[in-house]
Every structure is written in C-alpha cells, then in structure tokens.
Amino acid sequence: MPPVINKDKCIRCGQCVDVCPMDVFYSSKKGETPVVRYPDECWHAEACALQCPAGAIDFRIPLTIMVPFRKLPHER
Amino acid sequence: METQKFSVEWRDTDFLCVGGGIAGLMAAINAAEQGMDCVVLEKADTRRSGSGGLGNDHFICYIPEVHGDYATFISDIMKLQNGDRLRQMGPEWAKSFFMKTWDIVRLWDEWGIPMKHDGGYYFAGHAVPGRTRAFLKYNGIDQKPILTKQARKRGVKIHNRAMGYELLLDDQGRAAGVFAIDTREYKAYVYRAKAVCLGTGAPNGVFPNANRGAWAMRTNPLNLTGDGRAMAYRAGAELCNMEMPGLHAGVKYFCRNGQATWEGVLRDRDGVPIGPFLEKPDPLYGDITMEVNKRHIESYTKSARSPVYMDMTGLSREQLDLMEHWLRQEGNSTLLRHFRQEGIDMIDTAVEFSTYVLKLPISSGIVFNGGSETCVPGLYAAGDEGYGGISGAAVTGWWAADSARAYAADKSLADAGQLRPKAEECLNLAEELCAxxxxxxxxxxxxxxxxxxxxxxxxxxxxxxxxxxxxxxxxxxxxxxxxxxxxxxxxxxxxxxxxxxxxxxxxxxxxxxxxxxxxxxxxxxxxxxxxxxxxxxxxxxxxxxxxxxxxxx
The missing domain is CATH 1.20.58.100 (Fumarate reductase/succinate dehydrogenase flavoprotein-like, C-terminal domain)
Structure with missing residues (x-):
C-alpha cells in the first residue's frame, strides 16, 4: 500500500487527488479522506506528499522494491 | 450488451498539444506568446505528469562562456550515450539544438526554475573524466508546476485528466483535431485544431518488468503508453528505429531513472571497481562505466560472480548531502525515504545496482525535422521522440510552436463533418470497452x-x-x-x-x-x-x- 493517509492529520482538501500522476486516488470524493483505489499503480515518486499541506501522507514501501545494501570491506 | 453512454463535447482551438510534459508545455507557452489560442491535453495533471513530473537534476546544454569552443564540445558529446542518435539527426540539427539550449536555460531561470548552483553554472555527471561536462545540474523538482503556471499566465488552457487517443485528419490528410476521453468521467471530447503537437513521452511498456510484482515500478510512469506514437503511426506519419530498445541501469528493485545523479563508484562485493574510470567517488563525473555498457552490471550478476554496488564512501558528509539534494531534484524522494526507514546511510553503506529490463526506445519514435514537423501536414512531434531528455523536450517543443504558428496562419478549422466519422468510430470503441x-x-x-x-x-x-x-x-x-x-x-x-x-x-x-x-x-x-x-x-x-x-x- 503506497501512500498511507493519516486520517487525523488529513484536512480533506483533495490536493493529492488532483495532482497524483497515476490517479491512484481515483473515485475519491471531494470533502472526504482520499481512498487509495489503485495502490499497485503507484510510481512512488511522492507527488501527493509534496502537495499535501497537512503533512498527512506517509509511505509504506512495498517489500518488492526494498533495495539490497551492504557494507563493503573498506566500509566496515 | 448494454452500451455505456458517453457525453460528447466538441471544442475548438488553434494549436492542440497532446501530452502536457516538458515538450507540450513549452510548445504551448511559445504558441500562446505568439498569440495562438492553445490547449494542452493531459491524461494526468500537468503539474506532476510525465517522465519529468517529479523533477530532474541534469539538463544537457551548451553554454558558450562555460564550454568555449563548440567543436570540442560536440566531439565529446558524440561519444556519450545517445551520440548515435545525435549523429542521425545530423550536425546541423545538433548545432541549432545546442545553441537553443542556452536560451532555454536563461528562460527557465527567469521563470523560477533555479538553473544555477551556488551562484554559478555547475556541470556534472554523465561525463568522461577530463572531458566536457555537458549536463547542467539544476533544481528541477518543481519544473512542472512552474511551467504550468507560466503556461496559464499566457492564457494556455490546460485540460487535465483527458487522454488524446486518435488523430483526426481533414479530407486533405492534414492534422485537424484529436479524439480524447476523460479519465474520470464517461465523457469524450472532439477537439478541432489547426495544428497538433504530439509530446506523449517515452513508453516503458512492451517488455516485462524484471521485478515481478512491482509492475508499476518502471523508469518512466506506467501511464505513458506511447499514445502519440501510435496515433501518429495510424495517421500515416513515420516512426523510426522502433526495434532499438532502450536499456537502463540503477538501484536494484527500486526501478528509477537518474543514473547520472549517483556520484560513487560501481564495485563488486570485495570493493573492486567494475569499470576503469574511477577509484573513488567523483561528483563532477560520476562512474560512467554503466553508460559505456549497461549490461556490464548484469554480466556480474548473471554469471553469479558478484552483486554490483554503488559505493559513495569517500564523499564528505557535505558532498553526500548535496548528492541527496540532487536525488530529490531528480524525483527520488521516496527512495531516500526508504533509505532513512531502513537506516541506510550511504556515507559508509553501498546500495546494490542492477541492469533493468529492455524498454521501448527513447530518442526514437515519431520522425520530425529541424522544425519539429512530421510528414503529416499540421502535425508536430517533440520530447522523448527526439534527443536530449528534458532539454531536448524543451527545445523541440518550442520549435514545434514556431512551425505551427507559421503553418496555421492561413488555415481554418476543418468542417466538423470531415472529422465526425473517425470520432464516432473512436466513441463506439470507448463505449464498447466500457459496456x-x-x-x-x-x-x-x-x-x-x-x-x-x-x-x-x-x-x-x-x-x-x-x-x-x-x-x-x-x-x-x-x-x-x-x-x-x-x-x-x-x-x-x-x-x-x-x-x-x-x-x-x-x-x-x-x-x-x-x-x-x-x-x-x-x-x-x-x-x-x-x-x-x-x-x-x-x-x-x-x-x-x-x-x-x-x-x-
């Protein structure tokens, strides 16, 4: 589930719905907390979070896109 | 089967830009400045749509006071990725393109897209050590909201959430309009226009994503489906080099553009560099190894020799902060959020890179000339059909408007009757798919x-x-x-x-x-x-x- 909206912080202004390039909030209604209707279509680029005036959007990074990392010998 | 009924609205304009990316917005801004009535048709929202929607941090350009002699500049650029494409466009096109980039840099700076860093022009990335650096680092995260504002200021009508699907020709075979559907309501639009510009971007599609289960995580947005290329092709315009796939490399699993933003060294698990260019990170040049051959990373992993890592060790904290700043400008805020959540500090931790899967070509597609004209009268193409990424889109979009204005001056809108049969065919298709x-x-x-x-x-x-x-x-x-x-x-x-x-x-x-x-x-x-x-x-x-x-x- 990509964008996660904090219902307590959300001011229901609909700006994330307006701006999302993938329209993952499709069918969300004006004046209500947006619904993530198409989470799989999220591009994870944060247009919504950048737009949100209330800081109400967080992201849960899907397991499939976690980045592998390690400390190389000279970094230990 | 009960047909889903659509309402249909006919609208008129002088110049219709299909796709509100960098190319479409620049075309619209220039056209409106020259007095044309202009509409931008965008399937998402021009403030954040397209491959440049969440920003960019490098802009290929020639600035005489920085680069000096053009002959040396162009000779070095020809050796970089897409040099072949530049060769195909020809030396004259290349020269007029690069001369125009300097104008665009100044325009964008004036409009509020910060093109300078620390008060000066800073060139870095995508470069061979010791050779010309042609990529201007810039703060592009808000380039789309700013260009949208500039377009609106000039009277451009922006029609968001509408997808252009079919080009409508008049009875003389000239581009005369576009059939579009609303992406949120059961509505269709038939636009009549004297000239049409297609700038619908680089489609990722066609090949499967190597990362199963993350099918929307591609270098470019999933909703770029090559609409402009397909409608141009159906209308008789030429496409080129569609068999030459693009290939990219970057952070493993979190598939993204922006390879040139990384300033570290590509190393195997023992810390040995996999390419000959860098021994330690270099913010000015970056490791060009993957640009020479993007499959080089894959050659390590496919043979099970070693994973390949992007290693930033050696950058100072200040340098790393700046690199992260550029990553944000390039649209990688979520990646950095992920690193924070996982406790990955790139100062002493390397992140894995991989060769991504093939994609449809960028810098190919709809064929256009030095004036962004296609072989269909009244039809123009710009953006990722051409060369140069963001700056290519800016320049070719700008030129499309110059050509369209000259062309449209003595044209009038086609009779609706000429456009109706094709529009009705499209409407039937849309209704059928929904029914x-x-x-x-x-x-x-x-x-x-x-x-x-x-x-x-x-x-x-x-x-x-x-x-x-x-x-x-x-x-x-x-x-x-x-x-x-x-x-x-x-x-x-x-x-x-x-x-x-x-x-x-x-x-x-x-x-x-x-x-x-x-x-x-x-x-x-x-x-x-x-x-x-x-x-x-x-x-x-x-x-x-x-x-x-x-x-x-």
Whole structure:
C-alpha cells in the first residue's frame, strides 16, 4: 500500500487527488479522506506528499522494491 | 450488451498539444506568446505528469562562456550515450539544438526554475573524466508546476485528466483535431485544431518488468503508453528505429531513472571497481562505466560472480548531502525515504545496482525535422521522440510552436463533418470497452503482450522467433480488441493505452525482423555482425493503405 493517509492529520482538501500522476486516488470524493483505489499503480515518486499541506501522507514501501545494501570491506 | 453512454463535447482551438510534459508545455507557452489560442491535453495533471513530473537534476546544454569552443564540445558529446542518435539527426540539427539550449536555460531561470548552483553554472555527471561536462545540474523538482503556471499566465488552457487517443485528419490528410476521453468521467471530447503537437513521452511498456510484482515500478510512469506514437503511426506519419530498445541501469528493485545523479563508484562485493574510470567517488563525473555498457552490471550478476554496488564512501558528509539534494531534484524522494526507514546511510553503506529490463526506445519514435514537423501536414512531434531528455523536450517543443504558428496562419478549422466519422468510430470503441460485462482486464492484456515481446523479440532475436512471435502477438492483439473490458474511465485509459502498445509492439517486431544486423541492444543470432553500411542511417516505418512500409535513410 503506497501512500498511507493519516486520517487525523488529513484536512480533506483533495490536493493529492488532483495532482497524483497515476490517479491512484481515483473515485475519491471531494470533502472526504482520499481512498487509495489503485495502490499497485503507484510510481512512488511522492507527488501527493509534496502537495499535501497537512503533512498527512506517509509511505509504506512495498517489500518488492526494498533495495539490497551492504557494507563493503573498506566500509566496515 | 448494454452500451455505456458517453457525453460528447466538441471544442475548438488553434494549436492542440497532446501530452502536457516538458515538450507540450513549452510548445504551448511559445504558441500562446505568439498569440495562438492553445490547449494542452493531459491524461494526468500537468503539474506532476510525465517522465519529468517529479523533477530532474541534469539538463544537457551548451553554454558558450562555460564550454568555449563548440567543436570540442560536440566531439565529446558524440561519444556519450545517445551520440548515435545525435549523429542521425545530423550536425546541423545538433548545432541549432545546442545553441537553443542556452536560451532555454536563461528562460527557465527567469521563470523560477533555479538553473544555477551556488551562484554559478555547475556541470556534472554523465561525463568522461577530463572531458566536457555537458549536463547542467539544476533544481528541477518543481519544473512542472512552474511551467504550468507560466503556461496559464499566457492564457494556455490546460485540460487535465483527458487522454488524446486518435488523430483526426481533414479530407486533405492534414492534422485537424484529436479524439480524447476523460479519465474520470464517461465523457469524450472532439477537439478541432489547426495544428497538433504530439509530446506523449517515452513508453516503458512492451517488455516485462524484471521485478515481478512491482509492475508499476518502471523508469518512466506506467501511464505513458506511447499514445502519440501510435496515433501518429495510424495517421500515416513515420516512426523510426522502433526495434532499438532502450536499456537502463540503477538501484536494484527500486526501478528509477537518474543514473547520472549517483556520484560513487560501481564495485563488486570485495570493493573492486567494475569499470576503469574511477577509484573513488567523483561528483563532477560520476562512474560512467554503466553508460559505456549497461549490461556490464548484469554480466556480474548473471554469471553469479558478484552483486554490483554503488559505493559513495569517500564523499564528505557535505558532498553526500548535496548528492541527496540532487536525488530529490531528480524525483527520488521516496527512495531516500526508504533509505532513512531502513537506516541506510550511504556515507559508509553501498546500495546494490542492477541492469533493468529492455524498454521501448527513447530518442526514437515519431520522425520530425529541424522544425519539429512530421510528414503529416499540421502535425508536430517533440520530447522523448527526439534527443536530449528534458532539454531536448524543451527545445523541440518550442520549435514545434514556431512551425505551427507559421503553418496555421492561413488555415481554418476543418468542417466538423470531415472529422465526425473517425470520432464516432473512436466513441463506439470507448463505449464498447466500457459496456462489456466480462472480459480481459488491461493488465492481463499487458502481461500477455510483455510475455510475447520478451520471448520472441527480447534479449536475443532471430527471423524464426520474430516471425512466430509476430503471428501470435497479432492473434492476442485481435482478441484483446474483442475482449478488453474497462470497469470505469480510469481503466478505459489503460485499455486504450494497451491497444496503442500492441500497435507499437507490432512495429517493433516488423522492424526487428527487417534489421538484419546486430547493433546496440538489438541482437540477432542469425545476423551477429553490425552492418557498417547502416551506420548513421535510420530505419523508418509508416502505414500506407493499411500496410506497413519500411525504409532506410
């Protein structure tokens, strides 16, 4: 589930719905907390979070896109 | 079957830009400045849509006071990735393009897109150590909201959430309008225009994502489905080099553009650099190894030799902070959020890189000349059809408007009757896709197409496989056309996008079969050598009376 909206912080202004390039909030209604209707279509680029005036959007990074990392010998 | 009824609205304008990316907005801004009535048609929202929607941090350009002699500059640029494409466009096009980039840099700076860093022009990345640095680092995260504002200020009408699907020609074969659907309501639009510019960006589609289960995580947004290329092709315009796939490399699993933003060294698990260019991170040049050969990373992992890491050790904290700043400008805020959440500090931790999967070509597609004109009168193309990424889109979009203004000066809108038959055909299609009670979801069609493209026209190609694959692709395409089903306007957008991608995939198969050589990512097992006689030539395809005709020039 990509964008996660904090219902307590959300001011229901609909700006994330307006701006999302993938329209993952499709069918969300004006004046209500947006619904993530198409989470799989999220591009994870944060247009919504950048737009949100209330800081109400967080992201849960899907397991499939976690980045592998390690400390190389000279970094230990 | 009960047909879903759409309301239809006819609208008129002088100049219609399909696709509100960098190219479309720049075309619209220039056209409006020259007094044209102008509409931008955008399937998302121009403030954040397209490959540049979340920003960019590097802008290829020539600034005389920085680069000095143009001859040295262009000779170095020709050696970089896409140098071939520049060669194909020709030295004259290249020179006028680079001379124009300097104007755009000054314009954007004036409009509020900060093109300077620390008070000066800072060039870094995508460069060979010691040679010309042609990529200007800039703060592009808000480039789209700013360009949108500039367009509105000049009276451009921005029509968001509407997907242009079909080009409408008048009875003399000139571009005279576009059929579009609303992506949120059951509405269709028939735009009449004196001139049309297509700037619908680089489609990712056709090949499967290597990262199963993350099908929307691609270098470019999922909703770029090559609509402009497909509608240009159906209208008789030429496409070129559709068989030459693009290939990218970057952070493993979190598939993204922005390879040049990384300033570290690519190393194997023992810390040994995999390329000859850098021993320690270099913010000015970056490790150009993957640009020389993006498969070099894959050669390590496919042979199980070692994972390959991007290692920033050696950068100071201040330098790393700046690199992270550029990553944000490039649209990678979520990646950095992920690193924070996982406690990854790149100061002493390396992140894995990988070669991504093939994609449809960037810098190919709709053929246009130095004025961004296609071979269909009144039709222009710009952006990722050409060369140069963001700056290429800015310049070619700008030029499209110059040409369109001159062309449209003595034209009037076509009679609605000339556009109606094709518009009605499109409307019937849209209504039919929405009326089906059961059928194929667009994602099912997409995966079927991706499987076929990969299995028969993927990493290795041959006439035997291409011929069989094309036959099957056409069967599946025909069945998709009969069975695709959209539950709502959002899914209708993807269904129509799928039909466009099928069409483009067919051109890829046809052209791959016709290109009897190996070159770049087009690897023919039955023609393993590069045919030097094709150097500097482009491969064209166009529709003539329903038949695909291919040629070389």
């Amino acid at each position: 089906r009670e059961d059928g194929a979801h667009w994602l099912e069609a997409r995966m079927a197409m991706e499987n076929i493209a990969w299995d028969y026209c993927g990493d290795l190609r041959s006439h035997a496989m291409l011929e069989a694959g094309l036959a099957h692709l056409r069967r599946v395409h025909a069945r998709a056309r009969e069975t695709l089903r959209a539950e709502n306007p959002h899914e209708l957008m993807y269904c129509l996008g799928m039909l466009n991608l099928f069409e483009l995939a067919e051109t890829m198969f046809l052209m791959a079969d016709e290109r009897r050589e190996s070159r770049g990512q087009h690897r023919r097992v039955d023609y393993p050598l590069q045919n030097l006689m094709l150097d500097g030539k482009r491969h064209f395809i166009r529709k003539n009376g329903g038949e695909a005709v291919m040629s070389w020039r």
